[in-house]
Amino acid sequence: xxxxYETVFIMNxxxxxxxxxxxxxxxxxxxxxxxxxxxxxxLWGLKKLAYPIxxxxxxxxxxxxxxxxxxxxxxxxxxxxxxxxIMRFITIALDKHAVAYNTKRASGAFNKKxxxxxx
Numbered sequence: 116x117x118x119x120y121e122t123v124f125i126m127n128x129x130x131x132x133x134x135x136x137x138x139x140x141x142x143x144x145x146x147x148x149x150x151x152x153x154x155x156x157x158l159w160g161l162k163k164l165a166y167p168i169x170x171x172x173x174x175x176x177x178x179x180x181x182x183x184x185x186x187x188x189x190x191x192x193x194x195x196x197x198x199x200x201i202m203r204f205i206t207i208a209l210d211k212h213a214v215a216y217n218t219k220r221a222s223g224a225f226n227k228k229x230x231x232x233x234x
Contacts, residue, residue: 127174
């Protein structure tokens with residue numbers, strides 16, 4: 116049974132841009148090899164953490180939305196746990212309302228800065 120998921124993970128802030136992109140590519144390939152369809156990918160960049168993780172106050176965030184079988188999520192999370200570059204991760208199954216919201220958000224429907232610039 117195919118479900119919609121989104122996963123957000125925080126990578127170590129000492130990684131270079133190339134290392135971050137390689138890590139994200141690694142997880143994209145894990146998903147596609149397991150038969151998942153990647154719907155959206157966003158690199159949020161370096162952000163301040165709410166609390167220190169592994170004595171670090173910042174981390175590089177990445178969000179990946181995908182459609183996959185539930186067994187694929189287990190495979191992905193095992194890969195996250197084995198990678199020292201990943202400080203934290205969470206994977207959430209999306210309901211139909213969350214999928215609709217993410218579709219609108221990805222299309223820019225909620226971008227207030229662009230609307231304010233037009234006025």
